[in-house]
Amino acid sequence: MLNNMEENYLAKWLNNELSEEEVAKFKATKEYTSYKKIVDATNSMEAPTFDMAKAKRDLYKRKEANETKVLTLNPYKKYLRIAAVIAVIVGISYFYNAPTNEIVNTQYAERAAVILPDDSExxxxxxxxxxYQKKNWKENRNIDLKGEAFFKVAKGERFTVSTDMGMVTVLGTQFNVENREGIFEVSCYEGLVSVLYNQKETKLSAGQSLVVINGQLKTSELANGHQPSWLQDESTFKSIPLKFVLDEFQRQFNMEVETKDLDLEQLFSGSFSNTDKNLALQSISAPSGLKYKIEGEKVLFYAETP
Structure with a gap:
């Protein structure tokens, strides 16, 4: 740090205002040598030329730029505020107007009836x-299905049932769709049904059925009736692997099913009651030569030994 005397001597020395006596005193300080080196070095440097006209032009450019920024800053902030308000309004509008799915579920041993916005059942x-989406339903009649459902469709725009295995399309008719693990079945009871499976379209008229089991597709004629048998509290099967029959029993009675030493791929044709458990067990076991044992809410099916 410089003391007051050294600061005064330095300032005067740089301006050549020191007397001889003061110069002698200043040279006696230990900082003098350092200052002398700095001064000698700066004296050897050439100052850059200064273009006054260019400096003015640059000054005006900077001034104009600053003025432009000042003039556009407030409108920009204003636009930001407007954009923020619009974003909020759009967000709220989307929240209240975005299509939302109506979902209906059934559990084991449970059914449900649904009336759609166009009075389809x-x-x-x-x-x-x-x-399905309730909003704009009449213009976009599409339902996603997991499980099994019977549809009685009101006349109108195209009606589509989408599943993870295939898609069913109609204009107005009555049909049943089953979409379970390993099985996809569509039965037409009235009108005409278009079924899309594996990029291939199959058209079913009233009284026809399409079934896909483990990837194998076949069509067949329906038994007499205007509705699937499960609506009359009975599950009916025609050449269906036993595995799917037992799965359906489990769903209808909410009982855990176990098997022992059974060929679950053997085909079953027949039906069982969906309301009488004991009758259902007899209807399944007798044609297939099976035995069963009930333990609480569990039933074990096993092969009949010779």
Whole structure:
């Protein structure tokens, strides 16, 4: 740090205002040598040329730029505020107007009836789910289905049932769709149904059925009737692997099913009651030569030994 005397001597020395006596005193300080080196070095430097006209032009440019920024800053902030308000309004509008799915579920041993916005009717079998968008329903009649449901469709725009295995399309008719693990079945009871499976379209008229089991597709004629048998509290099967029959029993009665030493791929044709458990067990076991044992809410099916 410089003391007051050294600061005064330095300032005067740089301006050549020191007397001889003062110069002698200043040279006697230990900082003098350092200052002398700095001064000598700066004296050897050439000052850059200064273009006054260019400096003025640059000054005006900077001034104009600053003025432009000042003039546009407030409108920009204003636009930001407007954009923020619009974003909030759009967000609120989307929240209240965005299509939302209506979802209906059934559990084991449970069914449900649904009336759609166009008065189309849906009957859900046990362990099933449908979802659809209520908003603009008449222009976009599409239902996502998991499980099994019977549809009685009102006349109107195209009506579509989408599943993870295939898609069913109609204009107005009555049909049943089952979409379970390993099985996809569509039965037409009135009108005409278009089924899209594996990029291939199959058209079913009233009284026809399409079934896909483990990837194998076949069509067949329906038994007499205007509705699927499960709506009359009976599950009916025609050459269906036993595995799917036992799965359906489990859904209808909410009982855990176990098997022992059974060929679950053997085909079953027949039906069982959905309301009488004991009768259902007899209807399944007798044609297949099976035995069963009930333990609480569990039933074990096993092969009859010779």
């Amino acid at each position: 849906v009957q859900l079998n046990a362990d099933s789910q449908i979802s």
